[in-house]
Amino acid sequence: MSYCNFGDKPRVDYKFNGESGITYQSQISPIDVIIGSKPLNTTAKYDAQGYQISFPSPQGLFGRISVIVLDYQIFTYQGVDHIAYISCGGNSLPPLDPNSTATITGQISEDHTVHCPNASSGGGACTLTIFHQGTRLFETQGECPVSFTVACGDECPEGYCKIDCEAYPGYCCLNEAEIKSLSNQLR
Known part of the structure; x- marks a missing residue:
């Protein structure tokens, strides 16, 4: 799926199982984000069944x-x-x-009719790959599952609200659960 428009600087926040979130900032757009279980360092001939x-x-x-x-x-x-x-x-x-x-x-x-005796999908490893017009910009791997959000330019990812704050870049993005938590703390 494509994200962002030409000229945006997409930010991809991703998190593998049990890890804290990590951010990848692209200087070009639009981007495509693909999640799979294909190990790194493989070719187009890769087949998880063997x-x-x-x-x-x-x-x-x-x-x-x-x-x-x-x-x-x-x-x-x-x-x-x-x-x-x-x-x-x-x-x-x-x-x-x-x-x-x-x-x-x-x-x-x-x-391709003969397969590995115990075919697997990479031993629980997930891969997140970011492309721009078919060219791979970034690829990383970690323990499944992986989740991600994409923000375009200075906008927040879908499902988040943009809130002004004093810290750089002058705003923060909060999801509904974070807003409820802050609201409860203020009460």
């Missing part, structure tokens, strides 16, 4: 190698293609290091 990939072993000595993965990435080092992947139960791609990855010498095939 899938099987097969590729020729180096120099064809062992036929084809088959592995069930959550994600994989091919990279070239000194003219040789290598593959790094997240195995079932893993949570991030390994470093793109030719000494800790497999060499590939041919096409990779994918079989």
Whole structure:
């Protein structure tokens, strides 16, 4: 979902389970905020259920190698293609290091009918990602659930009231529960 108009400076206040709130301030708008359970450091090929990939072993000595993965990435080092992947139960791609990855010498095939034995959605980790016109501006991860509000420019997020105050920036945003609490304290 898109938030704010061109020229606004959106403020995203977010909170992961059991943590205090954190603010991300964008200098450009509009923005899209996406919440998911996809781990960080993955590619567009990521699938939380897993899938099987097969590729020729180096120099064809062992036929084809088959592995069930959550994600994989091919990279070239000194003219040789290598593959790094997240195995079932893993949570991030390994470093793109030719000494800790497999060499590939041919096409990779994918079989999305084969899944990890105990497919999960990332072990309780939630990801909050902020985009501007398809470009990722910010991404963070924490323990699920995650909640967020977006304020555009000097406006308050939906469901909050703008109250003048002496502290910077000259106003504060309060939700209904905070207003009731202050009202009760004043009585």
